[in-house]
Amino acid sequence: MQYKIMNNRTDRAGWRIAIDVGGTFTDVVLVTSDGAVHASKSPSHPTDPAEGIMNALQAMAAGQHLSLGELLGRCDSVIHGSTVATNTVLEGKGASVGLLCTRGFRDTLTIRRGIRVNPWEHRAPHPEPMVPRYRRRPVAGRIDAGGLEIEPLGMRDVEAGLTFLLETGIEALAISFLHAYANNAHEVAARAMVSALAPDLPVFISSEIAPLIGEYVRTSSTVTAAYVSKRVVPYLTSLSRSLAGAGLHGRLHVMQSNGGLITLDEVARNPALLLLSGPAGGVGALRWIAEATERKRLITMEMGGTSCDLILFHDGHVDRTDALEVAGYHISIPSVDIHTVSAGGGSIARVDQGGVLTLGPDGAGSTPGPAAYGRGGRLATDTDAQLVLGRLAPGPFAGGAIHLDGGRAYAVVHDTVAAALKIDASKSADGIVRLQQQNLVHAVERVSIERGFDPRDFTLVAVGGAAALHAGSVARALGCSEVIIPRLAGVFCAFGMLHAPIRRDHVRTLSLQLEAATMPQLLRAMDDLQDDVREALRRQDLDVSKATFEKAIDLNYAGQQSAITVAFEGSAMEIRERFLSLHNALYGHVQKGSNPQLSAIRVAGLLAPPPVPVRIRRATAALAPAPRLRRDVWIGDRTQLGVPVFDGATLQPGHVIEGPCVIEEATTTILLEKGDRATIDLHDNYIVSTIAAAASSDRAVEAIA
């Protein structure tokens, strides 16, 4: 299937490019029409990411012996994952936003439902609201919980509020009225008035940004969309112009948090959709790995310097969520459910006042970074420990961008950890690494066991620079028998974006009992919502007749805070059974005699991407090459002498490597323990079979089941 884009030009060669801009590197992956995949990494330009992108594309073109115009001219589409929205929030550099809210409710954003992640840390203030109180202006008018108007909209308040806000110099406006999820007439009328008075002011209304019950998160989401619009929209517009000017006739697609693509005009309607733009790209890569390796159940651990992102993939699906938290702000947008933990190569180890080793959650980042980077880091990190254990080697690291200093690593582990614990540096380093592995095991349990899945049924996928050193022992602790390390791990998300569909998610609050008698009402609501999705796709010049739709409903028992999303297929009775079986899997029981009730309905519209015709490589019949060298490496509970170290660049599909050994790839290092066996498959993935201990998770799984 192809993207059916109306007004399609026909003089292109069907190439596609994905660009993932991260904090440090800009990754570019090109797929040409013959299925060849070309990847590159270039330094990002933090101050002008578009400049970084054009440079990276230039380099890619040069590698193909083409001009930039020739390269872009052959592309159907350029796909972009960007951290611009997230960085705008993290750096606090968004628009000056005004808010029109229901009279009497100006302080939703300050009170923020009192939510504190750790009440014991009571000395930590809340983040400043994105809109200060004086820029939140009250408007008369009330809708009740049933959607009925009980007080008409105060048009004079809208005008007065707008006038005041314009004088304060706002750059974007959010409108969020109580119960707008049930009836948005007041929000729509207020927006119409604002647009008439201030046609150039970007306006966002809560019933379009996050049409769910709960004014705090709905308002917060709407304000966030307005806040990030200032940087997201101009940045993408100018990038799109630059690409067109350089010869792109195809379209620019942007990666959204839901793992699907969207066009520029649609981003402008809700720029917050981009908040997880980068990591959500991993979903496409998972889908590709699942197909290429014929595995149905995967959990990715994408672990870099500061954090580890986990995504659970089963039978073609990833879990989804509406609840995001970015820098302490709560935002509801349709997202891939990515569980992020503070566990990276830079996680800092310390000894507390009770003489116990701690790791993280804070990290050394890339500056100063681990002590071994020699950039001024004075605290021991995971990376330093790996050097002490001989798993990482001194010298060039991360594709040569960094030089690791083994002496500094040893000194920092010895001085800041081993001396306080009164044990030797190797044992200390082993402790640091084991704490990190425990972090990762707990994180995998969060995404699997606590959602009703048994991790033993899953293959771990280790991507990012730091994951492949830990993945084997994490797999063993959980009872997973297999780890996949894709060779494309270094550009995992960019590669994934090439496999992403165009996707549109709509959700609507609907309180209803689930029973045969309410089905007609439910079906009508679903049809309405599907029409909305169809319209949103049509706005992007897409051939809606090719779209597929996924429908689901949120169900819970009365009083439950969280809901279970269940596919909307079949009769009320069948849907109810589906809910009961999921509830039982998640929580271990069902409530006899209680009928589940509906809280929301969901429709996703998708247009599948053209398949990426990745070339399959031929297996070599040759034996694996000899190790590049041997060195002493701590494995298990002691140092083993003369462990083989392989140069990954010399390994080809068909080669089999047995542990214990270390395999050094350009952007990651793989540790195989005794009994582990790695095979390189025809898609250039390392498939590692581990001998699973199965002990701990055995009971853990039983516990929930």
Next chain:
Amino acid sequence: MTTRRTDPISLALGQKQIDHITKTMGTVMVRTARSPIFSQSHDFSCFIGDAEGNVVGQADGIPIHTGAGGFALRKVLESYGDDIHDGDVFILSDPYVAGGNHLPDWTVIQPVFLNGARVAMVANRAHQSDIGGGAGGTYNAAATEIYHEGIRIPVLKIVIEGTLREDIVRLLCLNSRTPDLIEGDLAAMLGSTEVGARRIRAFAAALGSSDFRQLLDDMLDWGEEIIAAAIASLPCGRWTGADFMGTDCFEPTDARIVVEITNDGSHLICDFSRTDVQVKGFKNSSLPNTCSAVYLAVVATLGAHIPRNEGAYRRIKVIAPEGTIVNPRHPAPLTMCTTYPAHQIIHAVWQALGQAAPDLACAGWGRSSHCNTSGWRDSGGYYVAYQWLGMAGAGAAKERDGFESMGHIATLGGLTLPDVEGFEAEYPFRVLLNELRLDGGGAGRFRGGTGARVEVDVLGPAEYSYRGEGTGVPTGFGTCGGLSGDAGHCVIAFPDGQTYLPPQYGVEKLGPLRLVISSSGGGGYGDPNERDPVLVRADVRDGLVSEASAASQYGVVLGPGPHYAIDEAATRALRFAEAGSVAAATDAWSR
């Protein structure tokens, strides 16, 4: 402290694993419980004790539960002795005979066995939606004996070697106005402890019984070492702190919570001997709750790095004479204790410790002025609603202003407050106003939280259980030169235009009405004259501090709105003139 035998790496890993298991238990609870008090407000705790009933880990739970759990674990051991078997699960609530903290909190406890021997105990303590008694929703402000407060549960076996006693469940459900919620929530509690027990058993099996027991012992010692270091960093000496009760629920009282804290260099001795005798109403505190409030106050002062386990609490000695408010004699009522007098106990400890360590001092949080409302829906169901929209302002601390409107001090703000929309969808209420107050927060270099003003129309007849703790006089004390927050206010307006000032406590049935609540403000930290004028200007522009207060309390002179330019020369002059007067005001407040 004994010599540790677990190596430091295994201790680190083991302690994290115990924390992880309590969090997993909490996740099961949040996701499965039916009443919003758990799923939305997280009014429960999961904890793990050793075989002797010492709490070793409590990573999940509300702060006021943190130090009370061990009393319950040890009461199970005391009550059942050798008659404790694999597969047994216990339930209890009574504070006089069963180690409970107050009656609404039911505690489910499951001993964990490995190879026939008890190696640990896992527990879940959770506030029930209704337990009978004289008022819906567990809080009977008219109670004068514990018998008026609902069903008393001694230590009972609710599961005998794996078999649930349905008869006990029926008894418990029959004694509640909300049997469906009780049944669902009890199932969630049992599910949560079952998950915890299985995971602890697996963990103990992986380590082996003897190493596992040693690990738990060493975790307690580790907690003790950390708090010992923190106590050693405080000066030695004796300091007194006090807070007033205000009302005994029936009439005004002069009764006070008084604590003398002595630091002898290794222990904090918290002596409540000068606290008044128990009061008539349900504002007495069971000993477990008193200890918990003290631990909470100490940990909040010393820092979040202090482990919440009973090893750490070995270094905090609580002296609470029987017959006082902080350790009443049967049958004194005490259901209110987890909020009041927990609030007063925490304040008294903070006042004492604030003198010992001004940099760590915490200003007082405002007391609440809201009530609980319960009644029948048009559709026939019974509802119990906590009027949690207008929460009080929190006190300031060094480098942080007070949270403007925040859950109780006894939760350290760990309550998630309702959305207006959810509130209106769930209850027969219409909310007209929920906004921050003007000039409610105590002035200070760091300002106290200002509190909120709420107007709610209750559309049908309902029952009101008042708790006007924060009304009338200021309750959030200022510290280190900061001023106290403003008093709260609660008024009822009837449809005919008449208004009514409800009592501070009491239970009444009334027709449709409008509740108008101003919550009290938190105290400030430090001299208001030292507050950054830029922040004072922002507060004025935001409508949280008036121009008059900016001048009179902060000594900041501003130009006219909407820009409120800072008049630097006039500000300097005013601040110079007023220096000293603020300190005098603070002294007057603390008497």
